[in-house]
Amino acid sequence: MSKSFTSVWLREPRKATSPGRSRQEIVRAAVELLDEEGLNGLSMRKLGAKLSAGATSLYWYVANKDELLELAYDEVWAAMTVPDPDEVGWRESATVLAYSMRQAMLRHPWSADLLGRLPALGPNAMHVADRMRRMFKVAGFSGMDIDFANATLTAYVFGMTSPEVAWDATMGDKDYDADEMRASVARAAAQFPDLLERINMTSYDDPRAVRAMAFDFGLLSVLDGLERRLAT
Template identity: 70%
Template sequence: MTSKPFNSVWFREPRKVASPGRSREEIVRAAMELLDSEGIDGLSMRKLGAKLMSGATSLYWYVANKDELLELVYDEIWGEIAVPDPETVGWRNAVSVMAHSMRQVMLRHPWSADLIGHMPALGPQALTVADRTRRAFKLAGFTGLDIDYANGTLTAYVFGMTIPQIAWNAAMADSDYDSQALADQVAMAAADFPDLLEGIRADQYEDPGTVRELAFDFGLVSVLDGLERRLAK
């Protein structure tokens, strides 16, 4: 049986434009604006062409299809993630900054959650982040496959904490729930569980955004502490 080749926009040279027109950078920037305002379902070649005041067919000179366009904008997301040089700031500071930055970038561009695990991160900016993060774990003392395991553990934590928050934010944005009334209803449902009720009431004294930041940082420090302990064995 003949296997199907894997295609990616990064596996071919960009076409050279024979006449003045839109650049690929302009198209990607406009696509990101559409995605930020309307999400994945709101992006189409027709809408993008209208936004750029050019026909959708002309866009196919730059990208073969919508998937290639999404690969390009996905790489732009990775380009917004900060990863300090681990040899300058130390490995823990480098990966900590990366984790916080990745979370903020995902929250700023919530549609990116729809691409994680579905879209290959093979662009130059994504590979730069991956390479620098990998070097940080190598500098920490991890060797062989443990470097990739540590890297995977960190990114899985970021995704696991951030994607549900994006989903919750979207659900709340599409509803007209009163947040205090909702909290009161949750507290009523948990009336027979005093330990849970204590936690629910404690959260009401803090700004929800602050609680999420503290929770994320608590988990991140715990993950990095665990990884560091493995090095001590």
């Protein structure tokens, strides 16, 4: 027997059971807890304690932790900006979206682990998706090519940003000696001259600045490629 698809967004939200308590308040607290402790740090018990409420009372608003995560996940989409492509042009709209999507993921690193895990059916995610379709329609794409262009842009942003999130989570707070790390990598790459050429460059680049420049380079390449596809 097939399993029924469920989502917190497919039913009307329940009204608050007490003054001052609302689903919006619960979601804000959940996002704060996720930002502080990550996915593993979120539990109904911890959230109840943060709100000075029993965990049982939270189940009035959500059936389980996944539904709570759906609500929190949509708040990440709210942080993304998609200017009207009819006013600014599709490339400007896509550029602003890509940068705001990257920043939203970096501000809420737990969201990277939810990509593909949870449905993005909230109003904020739907707004972004709708604007993206309009964006690529304005560009000149049609039919399934609109969806393929959407997938290309989001896959680029997610693919570039997710490793950055993972690095910051596991290595970003460790104070490694830059010279010692470079020497270690040089030993590992001893048989690869092209890699050694890069490692032995005299300048010491700020990793965050390099990642930002790499994102710029790749985004321009993706948009140039989409534009070239339209021309042909």
